[in-house]
Amino acid sequence: MITVLLADDQRLVRAGLRMLIDDTDDLTVVGEAADGVAAVRRFAELSPDLVVMDLRMPGLDGVAATRQILAHSARAKVLVLTTFDDDEHLFPALAAGAAGYFVKDTDPEVLLDAIRRTVEGDLLFSPALLRRVVDRALTVPAPPVAAPDLTARELDVLRLLVQGEGNQAIADRLHLGVSTVKGHIANLLDKTGTDNRVRLAVYASRLLES
Structure with missing residues (x-):
């Protein structure tokens, strides 16, 4: 069972997220926090697998709370x-150590x-944000990437991934099932030696532009 801590200053948002998460078989909410200070404290008390973190909260904001949580535990996951x-919110959150946005x-x-x-x-x-993260990463000079042996369908998936499309959108565009798209992405991660979707998209951008 994956344990989740919710950090958001809006009670209605927390209630909606709790209902959504607790309605699954493999996820459960173990605690809530209405501000960043409480989020850091509750994380230390509960050691959840993941924190769902809002950014604008009274007292300590989500970026500072994320930084403190990661300082407490390098294995912590903050979404x-x-x-x-x-960009003014996205990149500071990533710099603080957020694992997703x-x-x-x-x-x-x-x-x-x-x-x-x-x-x-x-x-x-989120798909639109992925494209911006990739564009920022591409401003850093890097050597040319080697072209792996990819199928025509894998190249199709790769091109849409670079555009920032999510799994469902890729599936719709290519008339595939979402599970099939996930399988292609898993194969692409393996073939390119990348370990997450962002690094794969950066690799793909450099590959397709070379």
């Missing part, structure tokens, strides 16, 4: 869930999948 999708209009099933995959070690973002 940001916020209304803000601008989603906006609050994210589809519920996508969010649940993101919680599971973040705990497993993936690095995940």
Whole structure:
């Protein structure tokens, strides 16, 4: 069972997230916090597998709370869930150690999948944000990447991934099942030697532009 701590200053948001998460068979909410100070304290008390963290909270904000939680435990996982999708919030949260960043209009099933995959070690973002993270990474000089042996379908998936598309959107565009898309992405991670979706998208961008 994956344990989750909810940190958000809006009680209604916390209640909705608790209902969504507790309705699953493999996730459970073990605590809540209405501000960053409480989030850090509750994390220390409960040691949850993952914290769903808002950014704008009274007292200690979500970025500072994320930094303190990661200082307490390097194995902690923080998934940001916020209304803000601008660079001024996104990149400070990532610099603090957040393992993912989603906006609050994210589809519920996508969010649940993101919680599971973040705990497993993936690095995940809302599709539009992924493209911006990749673009920022591409400003750092790097040697050319080697071209792995990819199938035509894997190249199709890779091109859509670089555009920032999520699994469902890729499945719709290519007339595939979501599970098939996930299988292709798993194969692509293995073939390219990357360990999460962001590094795969950066690798793909460099590959496709070479």
